[in-house]
Amino acid sequence: MVNDPFRALSHPIRRGIVERLAAGPATVGEATTGFGVSKPAITKHLRVLEDTGVVRRVVEGRTHRLSLEPEVLSLAADWMDRQRALWRRLFDVVDEYLKEEAHR
Amino acid sequence: MVNDPFRALSHPIRRGIVERLAAGPATVGEATTGFGVSKPAITKHLRVLEDTGVVRRVVEGRTHRLSLEPEVLSLAADWMDRQRALWRRLFDVVDEYLKEEAHR
């Protein structure tokens, strides 16, 4: 509903589904069995993934084929990259400071 | 409580706080003003960030100094990297397939 990729990834089952789909498209059954919850629960998780644009669904007869739509996830990945770059810079600054300190 | 970095990042205000702290340590006031919510709301967001290990707090007199503790966020970043690598591989496979197809 809020189209937030981090929200989509905030539940381990949804991350699990994404992991499986990262290996290639799969039916709902293939992509979601073994998580230890009921089918309606799965349906809801899929709805979140679709609403946020992470997963696309194509109905093929009575099965539904899911595939990953990584553009939205890329937004999250890019955010993480930017943050990580800042952490690194922060580490470098601290490092530099400690070196300067050591010279006195 | 569940120590899940994605959960910590699933709210825009918490991501905002992380972004500010990525620029360097700051007091609660410095890191959290301007989000348009009350102070108790901020306190709760900070609690989530602390519980998940993303942020550390050192009390300095009446102010509290917050600093980023990126190890936990790195877990999330690493997960994103692994996934991204898989998407790329998936793209390559599809690319390869389309090329093969074109040769016929």
Added chain:
DNA sequence: GATATCGTTAACCCTATGGTTAACGATCCT
């Protein structure tokens, strides 16, 4: 046509989440 299979929808439940106001604790400043 009857039945099995894939997956969803409907209705419901409980807890977590995110917000508020009011009051407080602790420190700093005159």
Added chain:
DNA sequence: AGGATCGTTAACCATAGGGTTAACGATATC
């Protein structure tokens, strides 16, 4: 001591989140 400032705690509220069972719709299979 008295007041301003930083931030938290307490109590409460509304909604979202994640789960269930029961029933269904639509396709496939015998």
